[in-house]
Amino acid sequence: MGELYQSAAGASMHSANGGMQPQFQRAVFQTAAVDLRGAPADEGFEVAFAGRSNAGKSSAINAICHQNRLARTSKTPGRTQQLIFFSLDDERRLVDLPGYGYARVSLAIKANWQALMGRYLEQRRCLRGLVVVMDIRHPLTAFDRQMIAWGVAAQRPMLLLLTKADKLGRGAAQSTVAQVRRSVADAGAPIFVQAFSATNRLGLDEAQGHLSQWLELPPLL
Numbered sequence: 001m002g003e004l005y006q007s008a009a010g011a012s013m014h015s016a017n018g019g020m021q022p023q024f025q026r027a028v029f030q031t032a033a034v035d036l037r038g039a040p041a042d043e044g045f046e047v048a049f050a051g052r053s054n055a056g057k058s059s060a061i062n063a064i065c066h067q068n069r070l071a072r073t074s075k076t077p078g079r080t081q082q083l084i085f086f087s088l089d090d091e092r093r094l095v096d097l098p099g100y101g102y103a104r105v106s107l108a109i110k111a112n113w114q115a116l117m118g119r120y121l122e123q124r125r126c127l128r129g130l131v132v133v134m135d136i137r138h139p140l141t142a143f144d145r146q147m148i149a150w151g152v153a154a155q156r157p158m159l160l161l162l163t164k165a166d167k168l169g170r171g172a173a174q175s176t177v178a179q180v181r182r183s184v185a186d187a188g189a190p191i192f193v194q195a196f197s198a199t200n201r202l203g204l205d206e207a208q209g210h211l212s213q214w215l216e217l218p219p220l221l
């Protein structure tokens with residue numbers, strides 16, 4: 001069923017073994033940083049995950065890494081104004097960017113978030129791709145559009161992961177994917193759109209395929 005949602009030619013080239021990606025399973029917490037100064041050296045390959053709070057970002061990271069508690073799911077507004085780094089090996093990392101979009105957080109926290117995101121996307125040379133996680137029932141909020149605009153400005157390829165697709169019927173999910181694709185078609189950077197579910201693993205192979213390419217993981221035989 002995954003091929004119906006496949007968004008990019010070649011995205012499944014790393015999935016020859018039926019979707020198991022042992023490289024992702026090796027992900028371990030490396031460090032948390034409140035600013036780029038606390039980040040690991042700007043070397044190697046990094047893929048960052050952004051998303052509105054509660055969109056399903058932590059669940060997506062955990063599903064991709066075949067782990068239950070790597071990225072911590074949380075309901076606390078503004079709790080993690082931090083960059084959380086997970087390493088796959090000496091040169092490859094995943095980064096959990098702070099969630100955004102809680103109406104109740106203070107202006108100071110919002111301004112801090114904006115500054116941190118802006119700096120990260122502008123300055124991080126090892127960033128190879130950006131995953132923007134969105135609830136498929138509420139895609140492309142103002143915050144998401146801001147993230148995408150930063151990704152375009154930084155000229156990074158993006159994967160828009162429309163998660164919780166299990167909550168929609170297949171037809172509705174497909175039509176949302178098509179709508180989101182249309183609305184980002186002229187954005188000026190490569191943007192892939194993929195229906196996803198951490199619950200039933202829809203789109204997992206495709207998401208791993210994009211990440212494998214961006215991280216230059218050696219193809220599986």
Ligand code: GDP
Nearest residue numbers: 053054055056057058059073074164197198199
């Ligand atoms: P985060 O704040 O973006 O990291 O979001 P979480 O990963 O903590 O998820 C927020 C809520 O959505 C939790 O209650 C999850 O169990 C739920 N959730 C996340 N992904 C999915 C999914 O693919 N399907 C369904 N049905 N629920 C999900």
